[in-house]
Amino acid sequence: MPGGAVEKGEHLHQAVVREVNEETGYVCKVNEIHSVREAVFQDKKHHALIITFFAEITGGQIDILDPDHDIEEVKWVSKQNFQKLNPKLYNLLKLNEDSQAFYQFEGNRTVG
Numbered sequence: 227m228p229g230g231a232v233e234k235g236e237h238l239h240q241a242v243v244r245e246v247n248e249e250t251g252y253v254c255k256v257n258e259i260h261s262v263r264e265a266v267f268q269d270k271k272h273h274a275l276i277i278t279f280f281a282e283i284t285g286g287q288i289d290i291l292d293p294d295h296d297i298e299e300v301k302w303v304s305k306q307n308f309q310k311l312n313p314k315l316y317n318l319l320k321l322n323e324d325s326q327a328f329y330q331f332e333g334n335r336t337v338g
Contacts, residue, residue, distance in 0.1 A: 251286050252288070256279050260327060261329070262329045263329070263332055265332040265334075266335065267334075283302075288300050
């Protein structure tokens with residue numbers, strides 16, 4: 227899933243649109259919030275809020291801008307295929323439930 231940090235002077239929705247475009251080539255419209263998750267990455271001594279939104283593609287085309295070479299592939303999949311591809315994240319995001327937006331503390335993590 228596209229993601230990254232909010233840059234100085236940038237609003238959260240602007241960061242979502244920018245990150246999606248940088249990592250996929252698509253232009254998106256940000257819809258409602260999906261979830262707010264919180265984690266502490268002990269290795270980097272980094273406390274993060276992970277805010278996930280529902281969004282829809284409004285333009286663009288696949289074009290990966292990935293100087294760190296972290297992205298292997300860009301493709302849009304159904305919820306069922308996402309569950310098969312990344313069951314851990316699927317369950318973490320509670321995509322198997324018809325739930326409202328939620329907050330969850332995910333505890334202390336180590337990178338990796």
